[in-house]
Amino acid sequence: MSSPVQPALTIDALGKKCPIPIIMLAEQINAVPLNAVVAVLADDPAAYTDVPAWCRLKSHPHVGTYELPQGGWAIHVRRNY
Amino acid sequence: MAYLDAASTEPLHPAAREALLTTLDTGWADPARLYGSARRARLLLDQARTEIAESLGARPDEVSFTASGTQAVHLGVLGALGGRRRVGSRVVAGAVEHSSVLHAATLGSATTPATAPATASGSPGLVTVPVSLTGRVDLAAFAAAVSAEGTALACLQTANHEVGTLQPVAEAAAACRTAGVPLLVDACQTAGRLPVPDGWSVLAASAHKWGGPSGVGVLAVRKGTRFRSALPEDERERGRVPGFVNVPAIVASAAALRASLAEAEAENARLSALVDLVRRRVPELVPDVEVIGDPVERAPHIVTFSCLYVDGEVLLTELDRLGFAVSSGSSCTASTLRPSHVLEAMGVLTHGNVRVSLPRGAQAADVERFLTVLPDVVRRIRLDAGVA
Numbered sequence: 381m382s383s384p385v386q387p388a389l390t391i392d393a394l395g396k397k398c399p400i401p402i403i404m405l406a407e408q409i410n411a412v413p414l415n416a417v418v419a420v421l422a423d424d425p426a427a428y429t430d431v432p433a434w435c436r437l438k439s440h441p442h443v444g445t446y447e448l449p450q451g452g453w454a455i456h457v458r459r460n461y
Numbered sequence: 462m463a464y465l466d467a468a469s470t471e472p473l474h475p476a477a478r479e480a481l482l483t484t485l486d487t488g489w490a491d492p493a494r495l496y497g498s499a500r501r502a503r504l505l506l507d508q509a510r511t512e513i514a515e516s517l518g519a520r521p522d523e524v525s526f527t528a529s530g531t532q533a534v535h536l537g538v539l540g541a542l543g544g545r546r547r548v549g550s551r552v553v554a555g556a557v558e559h560s561s562v563l564h565a566a567t568l569g570s571a572t573t574p575a576t577a578p579a580t581a582s583g584s585p586g587l588v589t590v591p592v593s594l595t596g597r598v599d600l601a602a603f604a605a606a607v608s609a610e611g612t613a614l615a616c617l618q619t620a621n622h623e624v625g626t627l628q629p630v631a632e633a634a635a636a637c638r639t640a641g642v643p644l645l646v647d648a649c650q651t652a653g654r655l656p657v658p659d660g661w662s663v664l665a666a667s668a669h670k671w672g673g674p675s676g677v678g679v680l681a682v683r684k685g686t687r688f689r690s691a692l693p694e695d696e697r698e699r700g701r702v703p704g705f706v707n708v709p710a711i712v713a714s715a716a717a718l719r720a721s722l723a724e725a726e727a728e729n730a731r732l733s734a735l736v737d738l739v740r741r742r743v744p745e746l747v748p749d750v751e752v753i754g755d756p757v758e759r760a761p762h763i764v765t766f767s768c769l770y771v772d773g774e775v776l777l778t779e780l781d782r783l784g785f786a787v788s789s790g791s792s793c794t795a796s797t798l799r800p801s802h803v804l805e806a807m808g809v810l811t812h813g814n815v816r817v818s819l820p821r822g823a824q825a826a827d828v829e830r831f832l833t834v835l836p837d838v839v840r841r842i843r844l845d846a847g848v849a
Binding site: 399400403430 | 769799809812846847848
């Protein structure tokens with residue numbers, strides 16, 4: 381994937397089990413302006429599937445998923461509404 | 462307790478219970494021996510084998526009995542690979558196959574050394590074919606994968622065990638036939654409910670899922686399929702399954718299969734209507750929920766949905782407290798490290814997942830009561846998790 385854009389907000393959900401990472405994302409996505417990107421940092425393998433699935437259900441675009449050097453991913457989501 | 466977990470196991474059919482009790486007295490002797498009680502056991506076993514074979518679209522001499530559906534899959538995958546060593550050891554399987562298929566294929570392709578040299582396109586190992594959002598295998602990708610050089614075996618389920626989606630077995634079988642690759646069909650979720658699709662080389666099924674007793678699986682190997690058992694030589698069950706045969710349980714399984722198939726048409730229609738009710742009502746009653754799996758091309762008795770922001774284990778525990786036995790493919794728990802490979806491959810939520818699977822005779826009133834209690838259970842769990 382192309383290099384990630386700078387997120388307006390980074391949510392640190394490392395060490396948190398699903399569904400907590402997407403609960404944190406749902407709570408905080410409205411804190412960024414429209415079309416800004418939120419990065420969810422997570423290392424629960426379920427988050428790798430669940431964050432993009434949440435994006436599909438909630439109609440927020442999933443921008444990309446980037447591996448973190450220490451393990452886990454930065455999953456980027458664009459606020460759509 | 463409303464039992465809504467038939468996809469895990471179907472309660473014993475009354476016809477099977479009766480046959481089991483009778484045959485414990487009449488069919489206990491060793492069917493391989495030559496005296497009266499042994500001949501009686503042999504006759505009972507032969508009759509049961511003939512009946513089960515005919516019901517599943519096999520010949521009696523193609524059918525061996527195993528201890529479970531999982532064992533049938535394990536022996537089927539390993540035996541088919543053993544018979545194809547000259548070709549290679551590559552296995553193609555749908556990404557949402559039962560774990561028994563994926564584990565046996567991984568083991569078999571690593572431990573059955575192909576005598577043919579590996580090529581770049583035909584390297585050994587397990588190749589999983591992606592599925593759609595509804596869990597249906599990508600047919601074009603499946604056909605392309607089986608036609609690659611070095612492919613020893615292809616595997617496809619009739620219906621998915623977690624979401625109920627039917628797989629395009631007949632079309633996949635045609636692709637396998639063209640490529641000259643044997644196809645193992647895992648019919649565990651549909652045998653006894655739906656006709657077994659044509660085109661299999663190896664077939665696996667499980668009696669306790671159609672109302673038979675536990676401890677009986679079916680391994681059928683089509684005439685002309687190269688098969689070499691992975692286990693030590695044994696004279697029982699055509700050398701495919703070692704050990705003493707459980708005649709009473711097999712006779713009971715045949716009785717259950719006969720009874721289930723006789724009821725299947727009417728019962729499938731009734732259960733399918735209840736599944737449609739759940740599929741329609743759950744999203745109306747519960748916010749932030751997704752019903753998954755194919756709405757039409759599905760097993761008649763299985764429906765699965767996922768609730769956002771809900772821990773699946775907490776949800777199942779609450780439903781159990783309220784008198785509902787249901788299951789979940791989600792595994793966001795301390796006891797399992799990985800989410801469900803089925804939900805992952807589909808790209809749907811892997812948490813908050815509930816599978817409702819209706820046994821024979823499931824009551825409409827129980828399904829309606831389930832729909833009545835579900836919204837408040839989900840609401841309370843979300844409230845506790847801090848989701849307004």
